[in-house]
Amino acid sequence: MTNHIEPVVQPSTPAIIADKLRAAIGDGELKPGTQLGEAQLARRLGVSRGPLREGMQRLTQEGLLVAFRNRGLFVVDMTPDDVRDMYLAREAVERAAARTILDGDHVGAGDALLEIVDQMGLVGTPEKVSDLDIEFHQRLVELSGSPRLARMHQTFITETRMCIHALDESYAKSDFREQEHRMLAEAIRSGDRERTDQLLIEHMEDALARLIDTPVEEAVV
Structure with a gap:
């Protein structure tokens, strides 16, 4: 018998942030080569820096963001x-x-x-x-x-x-x-x-x- 009364699983905040940033990159709102500032993004998204960093880390692992030492995170530039x-x-x-x-x-x-x-x-x-x-x-x-x-x-x-x-x-x-x-x-x-x-x-x-x-x-x- 199927149990329909179960806890509702909601996407985590970092996953939601990653989805929003991924969509912004894909739609050209965040253009290739754009540097991502944590403070500004956190304000725009209405989140704290912890979940934001985790969300950005996911996109770094996917290759959509690239980290440069002492410079920060940038949207990848597609050659x-x-x-x-x-x-x-x-x-x-x-x-x-x-x-x-x-x-x-x-x-x-x-x-x-x-x-x-x-x-x-x-x-x-x-x-x-x-x-x-x-x-x-x-x-x-x-x-x-x-x-x-x-x-x-x-x-x-x-x-x-x-x-x-x-x-x-x-x-x-x-x-x-x-x-x-x-x-x-x-x-x-x-x-x-x-x-x-x-x-x-x-x-x-x-x-x-x-x-x-x-x-x-x-x-x-």
């Missing part, structure tokens, strides 16, 4: 090599997630992803399409049911958001994002393993090339 490396790791996570989905209810997963793709054709700005682009990939990994893949992917998605905000002009060039995502969702829905994997690889190569504004042959390492 083209960093972007390449991030996409290498992100591709591995999403391909693993897709394989797991294809072992289960791939039809339901494909339908869920196609709902997001359908919204891409209805929104009117590149910024909104980018938001749905990110949502598609987050949902893809969530549908795998793997908490570990989701945790790793969370950092990569934040870094992707950083890149989009920093390089929005080159990223917005593509008019084919809806088509690319639809093809991928349909491949997953059909259960086609080989096509799904190949489309994911090509999709990552295209996104990487747009973000660093170089030809695909030069962009992928």
Whole structure:
């Protein structure tokens, strides 16, 4: 028998702080290279420095913040090599997630992803399409049911958001994002393993090339 009367588990204050800082970094509110001042952040968040330091330490472990001795904590600055490396790791996570989905209810997963793709054709700005682009990939990994893949992917998605905000002009060039995502969702829905994997690889190569504004042959390492 299920016991529904249990203590309510609330996220810890450091976890909430980490989530808020992660969102601020991803949305460009805290830009790459920005130094984080403890006193100012504590005032803005309405918290004491202890939980704030713990929350920032979590982001340091994720690689979103970097500590310099005698200088403090800074938002990581994504170089083209960093972007390449991030996409290498992100591709591995999403391909693993897709394989797991294809072992289960791939039809339901494909339908869920196609709902997001359908919204891409209805929104009117590149910024909104980018938001749905990110949502598609987050949902893809969530549908795998793997908490570990989701945790790793969370950092990569934040870094992707950083890149989009920093390089929005080159990223917005593509008019084919809806088509690319639809093809991928349909491949997953059909259960086609080989096509799904190949489309994911090509999709990552295209996104990487747009973000660093170089030809695909030069962009992928």
